Structure formats: C-alpha cells, structure tokens
Amino acid sequence: GAVVSQHPSWVICKSGTSVKIECRSLDFQATTMFWYRQFPKQSLMLMATSNEGSKATYEQGVEKDKFLINHASLTLSTLTVTSAHPEDSSFYICSASTGTGFNYGYTFGSGTRLTVV
C-alpha cells in the first residue's frame, strides 16, 4: 500500500534554531500533503494544507512565517520550524491524501517528535 516516509523521527534542537521535517511519498504521487501538530494528551491539529507547486494554506492561528512549508514535487513536502522555541515542542505528522472527488484515503507519516531546549 501507499507509504509516506517521514524523518527525522525525533529531534532535539536549541531554542532559536530551525528544524526541517521531510515527508516523502514512496510509491505514489502526493498532490496534497497535510501537516498536523499534536501536543501531549491532545488531538491532531491541522496546521496547513500544501498542494504541489503552490503555496500552502494555513489554518487560523498558525504562523506561516514560522512554519514554512514547501511542496516542490509530487513526492516531497517539507515543514521547517523556524526560530524554534520550547513551546514549539510537539509531535508533527504529515499526511498525504490519495483519491479524488469524495473518495479519499489518507496515508500518515510516522511522525517527528520535536523537543526544543
């Protein structure tokens, strides 16, 4: 079946640095990639939707200049957390959608646990 490879699986970085998270669709073309964030004991919150070759659409309250999303190809989408701070520590997960119309499927990456110290 469809596989999305996400890495790194975990990262620890210093406050003020930037971190890039990559998601690759291995055996299919992901025209749309969703990026989620999950704080402890909370649900997955959609941050943004990215479509290949166009600018990402961010959800309300998500800073587009802080969370840079690039979806330059049909198999690769990246999320860069710029100038990370401890409050950005979270579990970040990507999800690629497949299908058309209302017949959608979703394939999730394995997630990236970010800790900012």
Add this chain to the structure above:
Amino acid sequence: RKEVEQDPGPFNVPEGATVAFNCTYSNSASQSFFWYRQDCRKEPKLLMSVYSSGNEDGRFTAQLNRASQYISLLIRDSKLSDSATYLCAVTGSYGNKLVFGAGTILRVKS
C-alpha cells in the same frame, strides 16, 4: 463549538466487554468519516471508514447518523490489545481536509 467532538474517556473495561464510542460533527456538509486508532507516541492508523449503511470489520462496527450528525464505533469482545486512543475524523464540505476529534481513551484490563 469544535468541528468534531468526542468524549475523552478514559473508558476502562474488562476483557471481553463491549464498548461504544460516539463522535459528533458540526459541519452538515461533511462527506467522509473515519475512525482511527492511535497508540502512544505513534501516528494514527486507519481502523475503518464509516458509511451511511454502517459497516463491520470483525469485532468492530461503525455507524453514521447524518440526521443527528454523529458517528459511532462499537467494539465487541474487547482485547487487551485494543487499548489505545480512538480518533474520529471527518472531512469538510469542500476539498479533502481531515479534521480529528480529541480522541477517546480505551483501556482494556484483564
């Protein structure tokens, strides 16, 4: 009002019990509905899609009630391995954005 709401639980049940979760959604134009299972510190795994006619997969049964805007998940003969967080997810009226509920924690005990 949240787009998707679930009772967070936890539901503590003995092995072999039957347990049911409900989830309500606010967008009446939502088109697709899912139940996911998430284990601690892992990505969500699709458990099943939910159709208007209801669908069953082994010990799991999902139902959709469009009039009342809720979906349900029934787990029969609970196993220890069923312990996890169960997330319902709903797509919007346009596009394929998937919105999750906060999840319901299930703990199955021997």
